[in-house]
Amino acid sequence: MFLAGHSQKEADRLGLGLRFMALAPMRIMPETGVGKAGVDSVAAYMGIQPADFIAAMTDMQTPADVGRAVVALATGQPQGSSFMVSGSGLAPAA
Template identity: 75%
Template sequence: MDVKASFLFCRAALRGGLKPGSRVVLISSGAAFSGGPPNSGGYSGAKRMQLFLAAHSQKEADRLGLGLRFMALAPMRIMAGTGVGQRGISSVSAYLGISPADFLASMTDMQTPADVASAVVALAAGKMQGTGFTVSGSGLAAAA
């Protein structure tokens, strides 16, 4: 559903209605780079597709002279303290046969929801060039 929603949103933006200078930020996942959780099925591929979609939409906006900016942001770690994060932590730790606390203890450089919010604001403000970005506890960076 994330890819479909991202596609429909980008398509609508490319078809008109947004003023030149508008920015579209898709939220992806670090699974796009890491292969994702071991029990995730096609999740990591879907999240990678959002990065491809932002890049393709940017090329199309440039070709059409729309003056739009498309970007995808991938938080690099699962986030404790969020509904989706807590379900993911429970699922992955159960799959691995370890406690949620041990799973979390094995992770480093974790971003917070506030880190993600700050990254979205920075991207919306146009402070970085490119279409793919990551955010971790270390901050916002262009995706490799």
């Protein structure tokens, strides 16, 4: 997130006409390989079943939510350079 903001400032300063953005998921995504490994690891650490860990998460984004966020950023005029996506949609990163 920091790198996108820093890169945008430098591109603006140099008049390069480039746009830098970062997009991160708000929650781990168990539908992906990395997400499944993360869920399994955290659940094991907590001593609970992966399904119980997933059930406790709220406002989870899906791969489709992430895809919509990418399209929105690529086709819109978003303000800022860092964004988060959740089940509720796209939002500027705090």
